[in-house]
Amino acid sequence: MSRRNTARTRAPRRLATLGALAALTTIAGLAAAPAAQAGPMPGADKHKPAICKRLPAIDTRLDKAIERLNGAAAVKGSIAHLQERIATADRLDRPAVKTYLNDRLTTRQRLLPELRQRKTDLANVKTWCDARQPAAGK
Structure with a gap:
């Protein structure tokens, strides 16, 4: 006990x-x-190359996302595919589905310029990485 x-x-x-x-x-x-x-703190530079190592993967991911959003109506996840689904929902008289899909379309349309901006920013980071001396011992 x-x-x-x-x-x-x-x-x-x-x-x-x-x-x-x-x-x-x-x-x-x-x-x-x-x-x-x-x-800047002394020794903080030793952590900066990590982003330089991730650049190719980030670049590939951005390219895939932009390509998917710009894809044809047959590409799932594309803006055209979503517009086709909205047209189908409208034709079948499904207003709730149409409203939901319209909200998703608005989000995707806003996402595309943001991804393009990230691509530009990533190019600036790549320039910075190329100009930077590699850290000692790495």
Whole structure:
């Protein structure tokens, strides 16, 4: 019976300890935030090449997404395919489906310029990576 009582008394202490650790972590993070905004920290450059390593994969992913959105009506996920589905829903007199698909169409139409902008931004990052000296030991 004493074993049960100790287990019950330990749980609130553990929760209190975890709460205190969470509070300290939050306070430490807030205290360190202004220092991070002050300027580049020495040694921060060693983390920058990671994005340079991911560039080909990101570029491929963006190309696939843009190609899919610009695809013909037979390509699932394309804007033309969604427009065809909206026309079908309208023809079959399904207003709720048509409204839902119209909202999806609006989202996809907004996404296309954003993806093109990301592609441009990625080209700028590639230029930066090409101009950057490789980090020592990597």
